[in-house]
Structures are given as structure tokens and as C-alpha cells.
Amino acid sequence: MAKEKIVKSNTVSNEHGASMDRIVSLCKSRGLVYPSSEIYGGLSATWDYGPLGVELKNNIQEAWWKEMVRRHDNIVGLDAAIMMHPRTWEASGHVENFSDPLVDCKKCKTRFREDHLQEKWTEKNITDGSCPECGGELTEARQFNLMFTTHMGSVVDSGSLIYLRPETAQGIFVNFKNVVDTSRVKIPFGIAQVGKAFRNEITTKNFIFRTCEFEQMEMQYFVKPGTDEEAFEEWKAKRMAWYVERLGIKPDRLRFHEHDHKELAHYAKVAFDIEYEYPFGWQELEGIHSRTDYDLKRHGEFSGKEINYLDPVDNTRFIPYVIETSAGLTRSVLVALMDAYHEEKIGIDKNGKDDIRTVLHLHPDIAPVKVAVLPLVKKDGLAELAQKLEKKLREDLATFYDQGGAIGRRYRRMDEVGTPFCVTIDYDTKEDHTVTLRFRDSMEQIRIPMEGLADRIRKEIRSYKRI
Numbered sequence: 464m465a466k467e468k469i470v471k472s473n474t475v476s477n478e479h480g481a482s483m484d485r486i487v488s489l490c491k492s493r494g495l496v497y498p499s500s501e502i503y504g505g506l507s508a509t510w511d512y513g514p515l516g517v518e519l520k521n522n523i524q525e526a527w528w529k530e531m532v533r534r535h536d537n538i539v540g541l542d543a544a545i546m547m548h549p550r551t552w553e554a555s556g557h558v559e560n561f562s563d564p565l566v567d568c569k570k571c572k573t574r575f576r577e578d579h580l581q582e583k584w585t586e587k588n589i590t591d592g593s594c595p596e597c598g599g600e601l602t603e604a605r606q607f608n609l610m611f612t613t614h615m616g617s618v619v620d621s622g623s624l625i626y627l628r629p630e631t632a633q634g635i636f637v638n639f640k641n642v643v644d645t646s647r648v649k650i651p652f653g654i655a656q657v658g659k660a661f662r663n664e665i666t667t668k669n670f671i672f673r674t675c676e677f678e679q680m681e682m683q684y685f686v687k688p689g690t691d692e693e694a695f696e697e698w699k700a701k702r703m704a705w706y707v708e709r710l711g712i713k714p715d716r717l718r719f720h721e722h723d724h725k726e727l728a729h730y731a732k733v734a735f736d737i738e739y740e741y742p743f744g745w746q747e748l749e750g751i752h753s754r755t756d757y758d759l760k761r762h763g764e765f766s767g768k769e770i771n772y773l774d775p776v777d778n779t780r781f782i783p784y785v786i787e788t789s790a791g792l793t794r795s796v797l798v799a800l801m802d803a804y805h806e807e808k809i810g811i812d813k814n815g816k817d818d819i820r821t822v823l824h825l826h827p828d829i830a831p832v833k834v835a836v837l838p839l840v841k842k843d844g845l846a847e848l849a850q851k852l853e854k855k856l857r858e859d860l861a862t863f864y865d866q867g868g869a870i871g872r873r874y875r876r877m878d879e880v881g882t883p884f885c886v887t888i889d890y891d892t893k894e895d896h897t898v899t900l901r902f903r904d905s906m907e908q909i910r911i912p913m914e915g916l917a918d919r920i921r922k923e924i925r926s927y928k929r930i
């Protein structure tokens with residue numbers, strides 16, 4: 464077996480962070496995220512996930528599921544329907560309370576959220592309270608419900624009105640009794656769910672940050688009243704740690720923000736956001752809410768069913784309190800991309816200019832492609848050898864095969880989509896069955912035997928530390 468040796472290593476310098484424009488253009492050009500129905504001019508605030516984008520999104524979802532459901536023996540999963548009985552949303556308080564204050568410009572007809580106006584006025588140095596777009600007069604604020612409505616069945620009347628769920632959580636609350644009766648869970652326990660949610664947002668901007676159709680990863684943790692504060696602190700710490708340790712997000716770009724009285728949602732007693740420092744400022748990534756017994760109690764009242772829990776230890780009956788962790792899946796995709804994006808000077812090109820590489824330092828667990836297999840040249844049987852290796856690796860690793868163009872350019876293409884490992888097959892491979900393994904972050908290259916390559920890559924993934 465050939466001995467492992469370092470054959471090339473480059474240092475990294477001259478850092479440039481991500482801007483929204485760069486991320487949007489990278490996402491489009493590399494098949495991560497496209498504007499939705501683009502051939503018809505697109506539909507505002509809706510986006511489609513391309514071949515690499517869907518891999519990234521699925522990987523984040525899988526990492527979350529593994530963390531919440533697999534690593535906790537007291538958390539179970541659920542997949543509830545998007546369309547629910549309309550009484551659900553009366554009980555939950557969304558029909559009455561889930562609205563934003565809306566203001567229209569009488570001249571250009573642009574709509575604004577009243578609570579976002581001050582920021583826009585400050586941005587544009589406007590002191591007379593006029594429209595930030597055209598200077599026109601604004602209407603008084605009115606409440607605008609964020610739920611999308613549709614009709615079920617062939618007759619369109621008030622009896623057929625239903626809503627697209629604005630949060631996945633209610634699917635969990637209405638199934639609380641089903642889960643307790645059928646799955647031997649004991650308090651404290653959680654129910655986790657990932658799925659689509661819809662909100663008719665007044666202002667949608669910043670790419671996939673705030674959209675009308677998005678995905679959430681939510682977990683409702685049911686506890687005995689009186690133990691809720693302790694559980695709240697526990698989940699705050701666990702959720703923050705997940706972003707750092709499992710998604711590889713830089714800790715100094717994350718912080719907690721406690722909701723003041725005005726910010727609290729109608730169901731929340733206490734709420735903390737995990738915020739990320741986006742290029743447009745600190746904004747929410749995940750909400751952690753203490754919802755008390757609000758939801759279960761209301762569903763009990765509105766459905767006429769008894770929704771409570773019989774404690775087998777002391778035989779007492781109570782309505783559990785709920786700690787909710789509510790993360791945005793699509794928003795996590797944005798954060799993962801922003802946080803990983805880097806432009807690095809790695810030398811001087813042949814025209815004497817800075818040679819800059821764009822790289823996504825994604826945690827390998829969530830990288831869309833784990834390993835690219837690249838024959839140095841197509842001829843002399845190297846392509847066939849590389850294809851054979853790629854076929855073997857793809858059994859349990861997400862792979863990509865690329866034989867087109869100079870090897871350096873192929874490495875750069877893989878860096879741009881965050882592929883952590885490249886394997887190059889060359890003439891020596893034919894002789895001694897060794898390959899070059901290249902590491903994305905350090906650009907270090909080592910020569911190792913082809914045998915055991917998959918194990919080596921899996922080991923590298925397990926021990927990955929972001930530089």
C-alpha cells in the first residue's frame with residue numbers, strides 16, 4: 464500500500480464575505496435556487512430548488528431530524544396534512560390575530576408593513592413620513608391577515624373555505640391525543656415535524672429569507688406545568704448548539720434576541736429568537752416559544768373533546784405546557800449558504816491579477832455533493848477507471864463525475880458548490896492503485912490508496928472542523 468504524503472498545500476488569504484447579490488447569482492448559475500416559473504417572468508417571492516439546492520435542503524432537514532428524533536428517545540415524528548379543518552385556525556387564534564399592520568401608498572400603490580416603515584425612512588433619510596418609494600401619501604394602517612385561503616370541493620362558498628397552514632405546529636397540537644394514545648410516550652416528550660407553511664407576507668425580499676411559501680422544522684415539547692421554564696432553557700441551549708456543531712455556522716454570527724411585549728405572538732408567554740447576522744442585519748433564524756397550555760386548551764374548547772394527559776406516576780390529570788422550537792428550513796438553507804460563502808485570494812494569475820477562488824465552506828454533512836471523481840485526462844483508460852470508482856462510491860456517498868476541462872478549473876467548480884473532497888485519477892493510479900484526495904478548505908492534496916477511500920472520506924466527514 465502506498466504511503467500517505469502531502470504533495471501540495473496552499474494557504475488562504477484576503478477574505479471577502481457574502482453579499483446577497485453574489486449568493487443569488489451563484490445559486491442561479493450553479494443550480495441551487497432558481498426564480499419560480501421563470502419562463503413566465505417569475506412569481507414574486509417564490510423560488511425553486513434546483514438539483515444541488517434540493518440536496519442541500521434535504522441534507523439540512525435530515526440533520527435536523529437526526530438531531531431531534533433519532534438522538535432523543537422521547538421525541539417522535541409526525542407528518543400532518545397542509546389543509547386542515549378550518550376550525551383549527553379559529554381555535555389557534557390565527558383567524559383573529561395572525562395579521563400584520565398594512566399601509567398603502569395612495570400614489571404608487573406600493574404596500575408596506577407599518578412596523579417596517581421606520582427602517583425604510585431612516586435608510587432613505589425621509590423625515591415627513593411619506594412613501595419610501597415615491598414620496599406619496601400613505602393610508603392609515605389596517606390589519607391584514609396573513610393566511611392564504613382556498614376552497615375545498617366543487618362549490619365555492621363560505622362553507623368550503625379552508626386555509627393553507629401558516630405554521631406546521633397546529634398539525635401537532637390536533638394530533639396530541641392520537642400520539643399519546645398510540646405511541647407510549649410519557650411526559651416530557653416531543654413531537655417533531657417538517658413541512659410547508661404559507662403566509663401572504665406583505666413585504667417579501669432578500670431572496671429566500673422571507674417568502675410566501677416556505678418550509679419549517681418544528682418541535683413541540685410537552686411538559687408538566689411548572690417545569691416549563693427549565694425545559695425552555697434546555698431547548699434554547701440545544702438549538703443554538705445545533706447550528707454551530709451540526710450545521711457548522713460561525714458562532715459569532717449567531718445570537719439570542721428576547722421578544723419584548725409588543726413582539727410576542729398571541730400564543731407566547733416568553734419567546735427568544737436565534738438570530739443570524741445576514742448582510743442586511745441581524746434577523747430571525749429560529750423562534751423558541753413558551754406556548755403554555757394555550758393551544759391544547761383552545762383545541763379542547765373548540766372541538767369539545769377532552770385534551771389532557773394522565774400522569775401515570777401520580778395519577779393526576781393536566782393540560783401540558785408546550786415549549787416550541789420553530790426553525791425555518793428554507794431560511795436555514797440561506798444561512799448555510801451565506802455563512803459558508805467565501806472569496807479567497809490564492810495567488811496571482813498569469814495576467815498579474817489576484818487569483819480569487821469562490822468557495823462554500825459547507826459542513827460536509829450538508830454539502831450537496833460529498834465527493835467529486837475526476838480523471839486527469841479522458842484518454843488512456845483513465846475515464847473508465849474513474850467512472851468505475853465513482854460508481855462504487857455512489858453506493859453510499861453523494862458523488863459527482865466530471866471529466867471536462869483543466870483539472871484546476873474542475874476543482875474550482877467543485878469549490879463553488881461546496882464539495883468537500885475531490886478524488887483525481889491519473890497515470891500513477893493505473894500503476895499503483897493510488898489516487899489524489901484533495902480537501903476543499905485547505906486545498907491540501909494527499910496521495911492515498913484507492914482501497915479504503917470511502918472509509919477515509921467518511922472518517923474525514925465525521926471529524927470535520929471548520930477552519
Ligand code: GAP
Nearest residue numbers: 630632672673674677748749750789790791794
Ligand atoms: N410555530 C411558530 C412559528 O411559526 P415563527 O417565528 O412565525 O413561529 C418560525 O416562524 C420560523 O419559520 C422563523 O424563525 C423562520 O425561520 C421561518 N419563517 C417564518 N416566516 C417565514 C417566511 N415568510 N419565509 C421563510 N421562512 C419563514
